[in-house]
Amino acid sequence: MFGYVNAFQDELKIKDYKVFKAYYCGLCKQQGKLCGSVTRFGLTYDFAVLAIILDGISETGCEIAPGRCMLHPLQKRAIAGECSALTYCAYMSVALSYYKMKDDVRDSGFSKAIPVMPFFGHAAKKIEKLYSEKVAKIKKHLANITKFEKDGCKNIDLPAYEFGRLMAELFDMNSDNIVLNQMGYNIGRWIYIIDAIDDFEKDVKKGRYNPFETKEDIKNSLNSLWYNMSEIAAAYELLDIKRNKDIVDNVIYLGIKNKTNTIIERMDS
Amino acid sequence: MSERNIMEPYSVLGLNRDASMEQVNAAYRELLRKYDESNYVDNPLADLATKKRQEINDAYDAIIKMRAEEKKRAEDSASEKQQTNTSANPRYTEVRAAIDSGNIMGAWQMLSSMKERDAEWYYLCGVVSLRRGLYNDAYSFFKTATNKDPLNMEYREAFARMDRQAGAYRQAGPNMQQMDCCTCCNNLLIADCCCECMGGDIIPCC
Known part of the structure; x- marks a missing residue:
């Protein structure tokens, strides 16, 4: 489900690439500090992007300074310092990873992540206390998705809507920004669908649930998927972003588009 | 022109209200022919015939006008009806x-x-x-x-x-193509040149 939202790195300027990396490292470091080092393996670029967006609209923005990290002990590298956006993203990343692992274990009785699950579970308990309202909403949407998947729902809009609402909650950090909410919804909807397309063949082979029945269904949904992406951009254009704009531009206009094209082409071949 | 003729142009032409347009035209032509000037040359009734022709012409014009108005009204109400059909549910x-x-x-x-x-x-x-x-x-x-x-x-x-x-x-934005190995190497070389300009180096041998 994760890892789809990313920058198209080939088109990033080197200075922007450094900032991107700095946020990623900063997030990793925060996650280790707040939730335990083991949870750092659950990190994906999606949350780095979210941190870049949320920090980009904050008043002050975090400080990026050279530092060391445990995983790369020899070389000093630019790392984004502690800030509310990174803290929030670190917690949310761990919570979602945990729920995803739990889902996998429940669905197939197995997950590669079983050995590390207790660490995530421990952190998740802490997060549920810190962000009780947010976590409750996320869990509600996840439960709804599970229900659709169990019922074998073949209307892609229904589970995609739930995942969209989940991402809307994640993006809208303080539940006060309608633009972030709309952007999150559209990104979430896109992630769910692109993930379903990406996994289609694998799911068919293994007899697992996929909201699409045939390749024809996928083709028929592409027009509205492109519309979906245009809505991400439409919301983003209304976002009052103060920094990191070049990076987020890249994610919205190149990263997402390129990912979509790659996955569609792979499906066709 | 008598009052009766204004009231009832059809009776001037000897027709009913429901007469067809062909019947109206035929009656009109017939009556004009009947009261034509040539039939009353040097006739003391010539003035009366002229008056009659005037009556006939007025009646004919009145009928044409009335029918045109009726048609327009019918069209208007039809289009009104259509409008109410599309969004008056x-x-x-x-x-x-x-x-x-x-x-x-x-x-x-x-x-x-x-x-x-x-x-x-x-x-x-x-x-x-x-x-x-x-x-x-x-x-x-x-x-x-x-x-x-x-x-x-x-x-x-x-x-x-x-x-x-x-x-x-x-x-929107440049159309992204997947990188082949040539562009990848080129980009690395360019990146190396840039880095060297800035004092760094990614490909130490060149």
Whole structure:
């Protein structure tokens, strides 16, 4: 489900690439500090992007300074310092990873992540206390998705809507920004669908649930998927972003588009 | 011209009100021929004949005018009727009002409870789905509405707008191609040159 939202790195300027990396490292470091080092393996670029967006609209923005990290002990590298956006993203990343692992274990009785699950579970308990309202909403949407998947729902809009609402909650950090909410919804909807397309063949082979029945269904949904992406951009254009704009531009206009094209082409071949 | 003739031009021509246009023209020509000036040359009744022709002409003009007006009225009321047909379904009016006021779920419930599924029903379902973020449903609804009533501009525009907006996003920004190994090496070399300019180096041997 994760890892789809990313920058198209080939088109990033080197200075922007450094900032991107700095946020990623900063997030990793925060996650280790707040939730335990083991949870750092659950990190994906999606949350780095979210941190870049949320920090980009904050008043002050975090400080990026050279530092060391445990995983790369020899070389000093630019790392984004502690800030509310990174803290929030670190917690949310761990919570979602945990729920995803739990889902996998429940669905197939197995997950590669079983050995590390207790660490995530421990952190998740802490997060549920810190962000009780947010976590409750996320869990509600996840439960709804599970229900659709169990019922074998073949209307892609229904589970995609739930995942969209989940991402809307994640993006809208303080539940006060309608633009972030709309952007999150559209990104979430896109992630769910692109993930379903990406996994289609694998799911068919293994007899697992996929909201699409045939390749024809996928083709028929592409027009509205492109519309979906245009809505991400439409919301983003209304976002009052103060920094990191070049990076987020890249994610919205190149990263997402390129990912979509790659996955569609792979499906066709 | 006598008062009777103004009141009843048909009787001047010796016709009923429901006479066809051909009958009117035929009677008119017949009467004009009958009272033609040539028939009353040097006749003391010539003035009376002229008066009669005048009456006939007035009656004919009056009938033409009346019929044109009748036709226009009929057309107007027909088009009025048509207009009321397309958007005077009071339930749709209510649905549209609900959508306009932002009561999307209310509109959705109203639409779900309807049995009749015409083009407007599909269109309004499309609008509601779009507002809820159910883009795939919205797209299908608009498509069906357009298929059912291909001449309706409102439906067609809603359908075309989704494609237009999606197309604009696809076109925005440079079109990304997958990197082949040549461009990859080139980019690395360029990156190396840039780094060297700045005092760094990624490919130490060159």
